Amino acid sequence: MTDPIVIEAWVEFAVRWLHVITAIAWIGSSFYFIALDLGLRKADDMPDLASGEEWQVHGGGFYHITKYMVAPARLPEHLVWFKWESYATWLSGFALLILVYYLGAELYLIDPNVLDIPVWAGVVISLASLTLGWLAYDRICKSKFGDDNTRLMILLFGILVLMSWGYTQVFSGRAALLHLGAFTATIMSANVFMIIIPNQKIVVDDLKAGRTPDAKYGKIAKQRSTHNNYLTLPVLFLMLSNHYPLAFASQYNWLIAALVFLMGVTIRHFFNTMHQKKGMLWWTWGLTAALFGVIVYLSTLGIPDTAQDATAARDPHAERFASADGFMDVFDIVQANCAMCHAREVFWPGLAWAPKGVVLETEADVASQARAIFLQAGASHAMPPGTANYMQPEDRAAIVAWFRGAN
Numbered sequence: 001m002t003d004p005i006v007i008e009a010w011v012e013f014a015v016r017w018l019h020v021i022t023a024i025a026w027i028g029s030s031f032y033f034i035a036l037d038l039g040l041r042k043a044d045d046m047p048d049l050a051s052g053e054e055w056q057v058h059g060g061g062f063y064h065i066t067k068y069m070v071a072p073a074r075l076p077e078h079l080v081w082f083k084w085e086s087y088a089t090w091l092s093g094f095a096l097l098i099l100v101y102y103l104g105a106e107l108y109l110i111d112p113n114v115l116d117i118p119v120w121a122g123v124v125i126s127l128a129s130l131t132l133g134w135l136a137y138d139r140i141c142k143s144k145f146g147d148d149n150t151r152l153m154i155l156l157f158g159i160l161v162l163m164s165w166g167y168t169q170v171f172s173g174r175a176a177l178l179h180l181g182a183f184t185a186t187i188m189s190a191n192v193f194m195i196i197i198p199n200q201k202i203v204v205d206d207l208k209a210g211r212t213p214d215a216k217y218g219k220i221a222k223q224r225s226t227h228n229n230y231l232t233l234p235v236l237f238l239m240l241s242n243h244y245p246l247a248f249a250s251q252y253n254w255l256i257a258a259l260v261f262l263m264g265v266t267i268r269h270f271f272n273t274m275h276q277k278k279g280m281l282w283w284t285w286g287l288t289a290a291l292f293g294v295i296v297y298l299s300t301l302g303i304p305d306t307a308q309d310a311t312a313a314r315d316p317h318a319e320r321f322a323s324a325d326g327f328m329d330v331f332d333i334v335q336a337n338c339a340m341c342h343a344r345e346v347f348w349p350g351l352a353w354a355p356k357g358v359v360l361e362t363e364a365d366v367a368s369q370a371r372a373i374f375l376q377a378g379a380s381h382a383m384p385p386g387t388a389n390y391m392q393p394e395d396r397a398a399i400v401a402w403f404r405g406a407n
Helices: 004-039 084-102 119-142 149-168 173-208 216-243 253-275 283-301 307-311 318-322 327-337 363-368 370-378 393-406
Strands: 050-058 061-068
Touching: 004 084, 004 216, 004 253, 004 370, 084 119, 084 173, 119 149, 119 173, 149 173, 149 216, 149 253, 173 216, 173 253, 216 253, 253 283, 318 363, 318 393, 327 363, 327 370, 327 393, 363 370, 370 393
Parallel strands: none
Antiparallel strands: 050 061
8 A cells, every 4th residue: 555655745746736837827927918018019000999009929820919908998708817827826835835834844844943833833823924914015005105116116125025034033944935935926816816806807897887997907907917027036936945955044044035036126127128128138137146146155154064954854753763673774774875965064076065955974863854765765766866876675675664664
């Protein structure tokens, strides 16, 4: 019978796969429509009430796209809504948050060295931050302060910096950056669900009732769409950051996350300006490279001497694995096959630190990484990699037997 831990890993993989696919669909449509909107041009022969048009070529044919700032005089029978990409991305992402960080809170969410709190408290803080974050953002955007987009963006960046620092004071470094991404992604998806789509439905209902739609609904939706456009790239970085200890385990991880938002702004500003036919602002790439250089510097500057110990997610049931039958045999196998890379001072050429921050030097190290060892070197042949792989089938069988015996 398939081991439950393997089934759990496959469920997580399936949800992660779904999340990636739906995110690609959402990001693709978002980038396309922002580029389309910025590239619209006036023409003498446009229909009444049309504000711009664009000709495009793709797939062996030509597309003539016309935008109505409020709405056309007649509503077409077939109207395509772009919303499910956003909803599916958030729902699958939240499911992944539950599977990895809530059900695995002792491994990934809570770090007693940061803040020693019970699992339930960590989950409550997580949920509250996502909910209150959206409510605060929405209220600010709807206030008089939100009428000035430049002023609003500066304030929102300040809030993101504050949240970045706050998360690192509560959760593990890995969970802190992931939560900042979830915090931002929740705002983006709620923009679609709570503002953009409802505003468009108001316009549609007005047209069906023979009323003239109010242009303010389109203006509000455009503001939120622009926010989503500039937030997309930072969210992608934060969602991938859990694979890179240099990003999440650094002493300055909160500042690294904040600078990532600025990189997102500079890169998107280049493409948005280009799509508007206002030139190629190459200096934005120089600024982006400079920001990335600062991030690299901060990541190395902020690594404490015991960084590897802090980066790895440790199993809270380590004592059980250490006392299980076959542990010393597994320990010897790990020392012979894994410890040259997974060490506090790495001996493998080209590696400056242990991959993914996993250290396997002592008996306590191996016991605390039982689940990872089982999945990477027992249930699969992922580790050791490439030419470093001298592990024999009987070694992998010993790892499996030890792990199952402890469970």
